[in-house]
Amino acid sequence: MDAIIxxxxxxWEGFTTTLSLAVVSGALALVLGTVLGAFRVSPxxxxxxxxxxxxxxxxxxxxxxxxxxxxxxxPQVGIQVPFYSSAVVALTVYTAAFVCEAVRSGVNxxxxxxxxxxxxxxxxxxxxxxxxxxxxxxxTVIPPLINIFIAxxxxxxVAGGFFVAELFNVGRRLSNSLSDxxxxxxxxxxxxxxxxxIPAGVLAGWAERKAAFAx
Amino acid sequence: MRFRRSTFAxxxxxxxxxxxxxxGGEDEPxxxxxxxxxxxxxxxMAELAEADSITIGTKFDQPLFGLRxxxxxxxxxxxxxxxxxxxxxxxxPENIEWVETVSANRESFIEEGRVDIVVATYTINDxxxxxxxxxxxxxxxxxxxxxxxENTDINGPEDLAGKTVCTVEGSTPAENIRENFPExxxxxxxxxxxxxxxxxxxxxxxxxxxxxxxxxxxxxxxGEFKIVGEPFTEEPYxxxxxxxxxxxxxxxxxxxxxxxxxxxxxxxxxxxxGTVLETPEPPAVDRY
Amino acid sequence: xxxxxxxxxxxxTRRLIQVGTVAGALxxxxxxxxxxxxxxxxxxxxxxxxxxxxxxxxxxxxxGRGLLATLQAAATGAVLAGVLAVVLAVLRMSRxxxxxxxxxxxxxxxxxxxxxxxxxxxxxLLPVSLFWxxxxxxxxYNAAVMGEILRAGILSLPKGQTEAAYAIGLTHFQTLxxxxxxxxxxxxxxxxxxxxxxxxxxxxxxxxxxYLELLRSVQNLRDFFGNRYLFSVFFVAAAIYITVNFLVSxxxxxxxxxxxxxxxxxxxxxxxxxxxxxxRDGGVDTRGGSAPTATSQSRSPGTRERQ
Numbered sequence: 001m002d003a004i005i006x007x008x009x010x011x012w013e014g015f016t017t018t019l020s021l022a023v024v025s026g027a028l029a030l031v032l033g034t035v036l037g038a039f040r041v042s043p044x045x046x047x048x049x050x051x052x053x054x055x056x057x058x059x060x061x062x063x064x065x066x067x068x069x070x071x072x073x074x075p076q077v078g079i080q081v082p083f084y085s086s087a088v089v090a091l092t093v094y095t096a097a098f099v100c101e102a103v104r105s106g107v108n109x110x111x112x113x114x115x116x117x118x119x120x121x122x123x124x125x126x127x128x129x130x131x132x133x134x135x136x137x138x139x140t141v142i143p144p145l146i147n148i149f150i151a152x153x154x155x156x157x158v159a160g161g162f163f164v165a166e167l168f169n170v171g172r173r174l175s176n177s178l179s180d181x182x183x184x185x186x187x188x189x190x191x192x193x194x195x196x197x198i199p200a201g202v203l204a205g206w207a208e209r210k211a212a213f214a215x
Numbered sequence: 216m217r218f219r220r221s222t223f224a225x226x227x228x229x230x231x232x233x234x235x236x237x238x239g240g241e242d243e244p245x246x247x248x249x250x251x252x253x254x255x256x257x258x259x260m261a262e263l264a265e266a267d268s269i270t271i272g273t274k275f276d277q278p279l280f281g282l283r284x285x286x287x288x289x290x291x292x293x294x295x296x297x298x299x300x301x302x303x304x305x306x307x308p309e310n311i312e313w314v315e316t317v318s319a320n321r322e323s324f325i326e327e328g329r330v331d332i333v334v335a336t337y338t339i340n341d342x343x344x345x346x347x348x349x350x351x352x353x354x355x356x357x358x359x360x361x362x363x364x365e366n367t368d369i370n371g372p373e374d375l376a377g378k379t380v381c382t383v384e385g386s387t388p389a390e391n392i393r394e395n396f397p398e399x400x401x402x403x404x405x406x407x408x409x410x411x412x413x414x415x416x417x418x419x420x421x422x423x424x425x426x427x428x429x430x431x432x433x434x435x436x437x438g439e440f441k442i443v444g445e446p447f448t449e450e451p452y453x454x455x456x457x458x459x460x461x462x463x464x465x466x467x468x469x470x471x472x473x474x475x476x477x478x479x480x481x482x483x484x485x486x487x488x489g490t491v492l493e494t495p496e497p498p499a500v501d502r503y
Numbered sequence: 504x505x506x507x508x509x510x511x512x513x514x515x516t517r518r519l520i521q522v523g524t525v526a527g528a529l530x531x532x533x534x535x536x537x538x539x540x541x542x543x544x545x546x547x548x549x550x551x552x553x554x555x556x557x558x559x560x561x562x563x564x565x566x567g568r569g570l571l572a573t574l575q576a577a578a579t580g581a582v583l584a585g586v587l588a589v590v591l592a593v594l595r596m597s598r599x600x601x602x603x604x605x606x607x608x609x610x611x612x613x614x615x616x617x618x619x620x621x622x623x624x625x626x627x628l629l630p631v632s633l634f635w636x637x638x639x640x641x642x643x644y645n646a647a648v649m650g651e652i653l654r655a656g657i658l659s660l661p662k663g664q665t666e667a668a669y670a671i672g673l674t675h676f677q678t679l680x681x682x683x684x685x686x687x688x689x690x691x692x693x694x695x696x697x698x699x700x701x702x703x704x705x706x707x708x709x710x711x712x713x714y715l716e717l718l719r720s721v722q723n724l725r726d727f728f729g730n731r732y733l734f735s736v737f738f739v740a741a742a743i744y745i746t747v748n749f750l751v752s753x754x755x756x757x758x759x760x761x762x763x764x765x766x767x768x769x770x771x772x773x774x775x776x777x778x779x780x781x782x783r784d785g786g787v788d789t790r791g792g793s794a795p796t797a798t799s800q801s802r803s804p805g806t807r808e809r810q
Contacts, residue, residue, distance in 0.1 A: 060744060154617040158708070169403060190620060412733060
């Protein structure tokens with residue numbers, strides 16, 4: 001127990017880093033994923049292809065390998081950013097693929113009648129997407145999106161291996177220096193992760209029920 | 216409706232599990248392997264000699280000390296020391312099972328008996344003595360800094376204020392920088408190999424760990440990096456073993472002292488780290 | 504082609520689409536060319552960064568062994584997670600409120616912890632080999648996710664299935680085992696397979712505890728041959744992972760096709776699966792993802808439990 005109390009400040013630092021990684025990457029992934037989702041349902045073949053190719057590639061690559069590319073290969077093409085930003089880019093690129101798929105199935109779950117009605121009153125593609133389809137799709141997509149966010153929170157742990165001092169890195173540091181209190185150290189790390197993931201999980205369950213009624 | 220897919224999946228898993236990889240090692244022994252040595256019954260030495268095999272934990276990613284290539288078995292000074300000990304137990308090098316011990320799992324591997332001994336650039340310190348015992352030291356390293364060849368503004372640890380330093384989380388060098396040079400900013404990863412690219416790109420200003428490990432990197436990347444300053448810590452490398460196994464510890468210490476005398480230690484050094492570094496004087500073993 | 508988004512295009516739109524196609528293709532080609540030029544100007548395609556893959560056959564053997572270790576851990580983890588997932592799903596649907604709630608808490612806990620943390624805990628605290636530390640980490644997390652997927656699948660089955668099963672005198676447990684679970688597995692196969700891909704990818708986290716799988720092998724190669732090969736070894740690793748996972752996904756699509764042909768007309772509101780461009784269109788594949796509410800092929804699981 002002492003291991004957690006004595007190092008509360010370290011844990012807190014790790015926790016805030018983990019949380020900020022998750023929130024920043026989550027917001028960016030939401031934007032990028034939505035754009036890609038739009039690519040995938042657009043009538044322009046190369047965009048569809050690009051979207052599909054992106055999702056298939058990224059989704060089948062381990063996150064660790066994605067990290068490797070953003071941390072070690074991006075500087076090779078002249079993009080030099082701090083390690084924290086590399087981690088955000090990796091997490092965003094990876095998570096966007098999942099957001100894209102969620103958005104796409106969300107769009108596909110909107111009734112065709114809705115779109116036909118929108119078109120019949122003369123809305124353009126962009127307008128019907130913005131005013132009719134996306135708002136409905138998003139409501140359906142909320143629960144899976146929360147799940148994606150939970151996954152993202154846990155995925156930030158990979159950043160610990162790539163120069164970002166987040167929660168998992170704190171856990172490794174302490175389990176090494178306090179090698180007689182390893183169980184407590186790891187329990188502390190687990191608790192802080194659950195502090196983010198459990199509320200999000202509860203929220204997901206609630207949103208799922210809401211969405212089910214809103215159909 | 217029968218549900219056959221699960222049996223199919225189980226069959227697949229069994230097939231996957233029964234597939235086994237073969238590892239081959241081809242190295243010629245440096246020292247004479249003892250012919251059926253005699254040990255007091257009940258000691259670890261007797262058990263190992265009886266079984267004619269030993270499991271040794273070492274690093275697989277440290278040039279010059281314990282580095283594994285694609286051929287399977289690791290190579291380096293730590294590995295040679297391991298072979299010396301095995302030879303005194305009458306165990307041929309090909310009967311040694313090498314296990315990779317990363318920094319984080321060395322103590323637990325020893326405690327749980329997953330390895331018989333650990334020879335893995337393993338610094339002897341008091342926190343670790345709480346959980347394991349050490350024979351040796353068989354080498355004393357010291358922490359230094361690695362910078363780019365053209366760098367002139369870092370000549371020692373006192374120049375690190377406000378600079379970014381890359382090292383491995385959970386290692387003694389990281390703790391040391393935190394304690395003694397808090398002005399330096401640490402970038403932490405899980406393998407020293409990850410530190411080189413950021414150093415090349417200027418994302419970090421220096422890499423810090425034991426001088427011998429850094430020498431390996433200088434050697435691997437000719438003309439790119441240099442080591443600056445004198446070592447500012449002492450890192451005595453010991454051989455980790457089960458806590459309380461005093462007979463075994465004494466035996467290993469005897470083996471080490473003998474190898475200092477008969478030149479086996481020097482030979483092991485010259486074959487490995489000696490290709491890059493001067494041959495040092497072997498340290499006195501500490502029979503605490 | 505008409506979809507939810509647009510009608511059959513007319514002549515003008517077709518011309519627009521053609522213009523867009525050319526422009527889009529040019530932009531994409533431009534981006535690809537830029538990256539390639541950047542890489543080659545930094546010498547990433549020089550022969551001396553790639554020669555080990557040609558001159559040394561043992562490199563490929565070594566990578567093969569790493570891949571084998573990855574597949575072994577993934578296969579073992581998948582089987583164990585599958586078994587445990589069924590157990591969790593059954594307990595989660597139990598008629599005993601206490602069992603149901605306890606299981607819900609357990610699932611939530613398992614789902615909320617990073618796999619890599621579970622692996623580290625296994626490696627440091629349990630007297631098991633690294634292989635099992637990795638497998639335990641994979642099993643615990645994926646069983647929770649798959650259990651939720653199965654439950655969602657069961658909830659999406661028409662009520663008539665359960666009622667008919669009770670009517671012929673099956674017990675609650677028999678109904679689950681013989682009627683509901685088999686159908687749920689079939690219904691949720693795309694999501695389950697997506698989860699298998701996630702599991703396979705997660706084996707790569709084993710490198711943190713030092714389990715010698717594909718990624719760890721790649722790092723070993725880099726450390727052995729030097730940083731000059733950094734780009735090439737990881738490029739090869741990414742290619743291997745993508746290929747293997749892509750094959751697993753394709754297998755899923757094929758299985759799905761075979762199954763949807765033989766699907767019993769159960770779910771009245773199950774839309775036909777739309778597999779455009781060869782991607783899995785199943786439950787949303789996320790690492791935390793159960794909730795296949797937003798799919799075109801399964802009904803939302805409604806309320807979590809009767810309250």
